[in-house]
Amino acid sequence: MKNILRLRKKSEFNRVYNRGKSVATYNLVLYYYPNNQNLNRVGFSISKKIGKAVVRNKLKRRLREIIRLKKDLKKGFDIIIIARKPVIELDYCGLERDLDILLSKAGIKEEIRGK
Numbered sequence: 013m014k015n016i017l018r019l020r021k022k023s024e025f026n027r028v029y030n031r032g033k034s035v036a037t038y039n040l041v042l043y044y045y046p047n048n049q050n051l052n053r054v055g056f057s058i059s060k061k062i063g064k065a066v067v068r069n070k071l072k073r074r075l076r077e078i079i080r081l082k083k084d085l086k087k088g089f090d091i092i093i094i095a096r097k098p099v100i101e102l103d104y105c106g107l108e109r110d111l112d113i114l115l116s117k118a119g120i121k122e123e124i125r126g127k
Contacts, residue, residue, distance in 0.1 A: 019055030019090060028055070028090045035117040039102060041094040042114040050087050052120075054079050057094045071095055071107075078108050084122045085115065 019025060032045030047053060056075060058068045075093055079085075093111070102110065115121035 017051060017053055019053050019092065024053075024090065025055055025057075025092060028092050032090070032092075033118070035114050037110050037113055039096055039099040039107075039110050040114055041096065042111075042118055043092040043094070044118050044120060045090045046088055047090045048088065052079075052085060052087060053090050055090075055092045057092060059095070061097060062095055063100055067100060071099065074104055074107055075111070078104075078111055082115070082121075086120050086122055089120055091120070 019028070028043050028045045032043045034041060034043045036042070054076075056072050058071055060068070062068055062071065075095075079091075093114075099107070099110075112121065116123075
């Protein structure tokens with residue numbers, strides 16, 4: 013993921029936490045806030061309670077890849093994804109399904125119109 017597409021600074025995270033909205037599932041929480049740009053920026057918050065560094069980094073890599081492959085996202089949002097403890101039991105497909113649910117709830121995922 014390019015550096016410009018990631019949230020890194022504490023002030024950026026605080027802006028999304030304080031002004032943004034949130035949706036949640038049993039495994040993940042998603043905060044989002046419009047950024048008035050033509051791109052999405054994503055940040056991840058994964059606590060040490062989830063596991064050791066290997067587990068946390070594997071989870072972040074999977075989440076980054078899922079977001080990277082999503083072509084149906086609306087542009088112009090700062091997004092923070094927070095992992096909850098039960099997430100370590102999910103495989104890649106389960107993680108993707110949970111994130112799809114969150115993006116749909118938040119209205120960030122564009123609905124594909126059928127015939």
